[in-house]
Amino acid sequence: MWWDETGLPFVPPSPAANGLDMLTLYPGLCFLEGTNLSEGRGTALPFQVFGAPWLDERRTVAELRALELPGVLFRPAYFIPTASKHQGRLCRGVQVHIVDRRVVRPVELGAHVIAVVRRLHPKHFEWVMWGSTRWLDRLSGSDRLYRAAEGELPLGQVLSAWAEEARSFAEEAAAYRLYD
Secondary structure (H helix, E strand, O other): OOHHHOOOOOOOOOOOOOOHHHHHHHHHHHHHHHEOOEOOOOOOOEOOEEEEOOOOHHHHHHHHHHOOOOOEEEEEEEEOOOOOOOOOOOEEEEEEEEOOOOOOOHHHHHHHHHHHHHHHOOOOOOEOEEOOEEHHHHHHOOOHHHHHHOOOOOHHHHHHHHHHHHHHHHHHHHOOOOOO
16 A cells, blocks of 8 residues: 555655655665765755756756656756755756656666766766765665666666565565565
8 A cells, every 4th residue: 555545644754755756766766865966855855856066957857768767757857955965056957756656666766867867977976975885885785786877787787686686585575474
């Protein structure tokens, strides 16, 4: 079930969690926290818009549209975050619209966003560090997404490995589920 199908009131689990669309996109667009892109914190659409003052929004939208990712549409967006990255600066970016939440694959979406922006903006795109570790590696569980974005691994290979790991986990966890 989706939350809005429960009949229960929505209580945001964090200040940035402003609704179901944000929560649907968060598992993948949280990868942006590991980059110098604004993930929309400090706007009305956190994790639904992303960008930076240097981003070419039209090329980025065109590249993302060409991927034909399921359940989402992209459009150019312009915003000024009131907090977090690029606070007070005009960001050129992308808004992600959910058109069919049943088929959205947020982790795949986030991985493609990282790869596209890294490829289109090599002189401006940067990785955020946490001590001596890339924050992206902590968010994604390994350095595989980083290596794909840097062109060291095919992104499809990383996504396939993640899908296989998810299938394996689901099979193993099935024995412990209380409900179908």
